[in-house]
Amino acid sequence: AYVVPAIGEKRFTVAAIDLGIKGMTPHRMAERGIEVHVLPATATADEVFAVDPDGVFFSNGPGDPATADGPVALMTAVLERRTPLFGICFGNQILGRALGFGTYKLKYGHRGINQPVQDRTTGKVEVTAHN
Numbered sequence: 001a002y003v004v005p006a007i008g009e010k011r012f013t014v015a016a017i018d019l020g021i022k023g024m025t026p027h028r029m030a031e032r033g034i035e036v037h038v039l040p041a042t043a044t045a046d047e048v049f050a051v052d053p054d055g056v057f058f059s060n061g062p063g064d065p066a067t068a069d070g071p072v073a074l075m076t077a078v079l080e081r082r083t084p085l086f087g088i089c090f091g092n093q094i095l096g097r098a099l100g101f102g103t104y105k106l107k108y109g110h111r112g113i114n115q116p117v118q119d120r121t122t123g124k125v126e127v128t129a130h131n
Contacts, residue, residue, distance in 0.1 A: 001039050004026040004027060004029070006033045012033065012054040013052060014035070017040075020060055021061065039051075041070065059089075061091075068097070115127070116128075
């Protein structure tokens with residue numbers, strides 16, 4: 001477990017569950033005033049809520065969501081407490097399982113493609129990954 005302090009004024013505290021997190025993910029949150037407590041995939045609900053998070057983030061990572069019982073149980077505890085949560089890739093598959101849906105591991109992994117997306121309010125174009 002480690003903490004990435006907020007850069008500038010602290011706005012929020014997030015508990016990030018490391019399911020294979022990319023190093024820049026907590027840094028990018030910190031740039032937006034978020035203090036990020038990166039916790040291992042084996043973290044308990046008590047450990048997560050001990051940091052008094054405003055939200056819980058479930059990271060990307062490798063693996064078969066059908067075998068990720070620990071993170072699913074943790075996601076269920078977060079849902080039961082009605083704590084805001086968000087995730088990416090594997091973290092979203094964990095959400096599906098916590099809500100009672102089935103998932104399966106793709107035979108060949110990620111087959112998404114990067115797509116330009118325009119923010120119509122600003123006109124800014126960013127490249128996003130679509131899975």
